[in-house]
Amino acid sequence: MPRTPEQVVWDFVQSWLAKAKTDLRVAAHILDMEMTDYASAAFHAQQSAEKYMKAFLVRHQIAFPKTHYLEDLLDLAAEKDKSLTIELAFVASLTPFAVEFRYPGAEDVYLEMAAQAVQDATRVQAAVLERLSDYLASGRPV
Numbered sequence: 001m002p003r004t005p006e007q008v009v010w011d012f013v014q015s016w017l018a019k020a021k022t023d024l025r026v027a028a029h030i031l032d033m034e035m036t037d038y039a040s041a042a043f044h045a046q047q048s049a050e051k052y053m054k055a056f057l058v059r060h061q062i063a064f065p066k067t068h069y070l071e072d073l074l075d076l077a078a079e080k081d082k083s084l085t086i087e088l089a090f091v092a093s094l095t096p097f098a099v100e101f102r103y104p105g106a107e108d109v110y111l112e113m114a115a116q117a118v119q120d121a122t123r124v125q126a127a128v129l130e131r132l133s134d135y136l137a138s139g140r141p142v
Contacts, residue, residue, distance in 0.1 A: 053070060057076055
């Protein structure tokens with residue numbers, strides 16, 4: 001049976017949220033490991049924040065480009081909720097973890113930096129889930 005457009009949106013939002021949750025869990029898990037470079041944890045934190053923001057945009061049918069620049073996604077999200085630009089003004093600090101710290105020659109990401117990235121991604125998660133709470137509570141459209 002074909003899905004309605006509302007069901008397609010719902011399913012896509014759910015997919016983004018599931019991927020975002022997984023990235024955040026992986027980032028937090030890496031923090032518990034003994035390592036010299038926590039770039040992977042910071043990367044997954046950035047990816048989680050990116051995916052939470054994209055879930056918000058999908059929910060509101062706001063088109064977005066393929067990008068890792070969280071500040072660009074935040075600007076787009078402001079079309080629907082300007083308060084996000086204030087609450088999540090810090091997201092630009094996560095953007096470098098998407099690419100810059102992942103390759104040889106980059107400085108190490110120390111535990112404190114990665115822990116801050118995970119904390120910031122958790123703040124993105126909370127802000128997005130709060131704004132989607134009524135939508136998510138209503139369940140999948142019939």
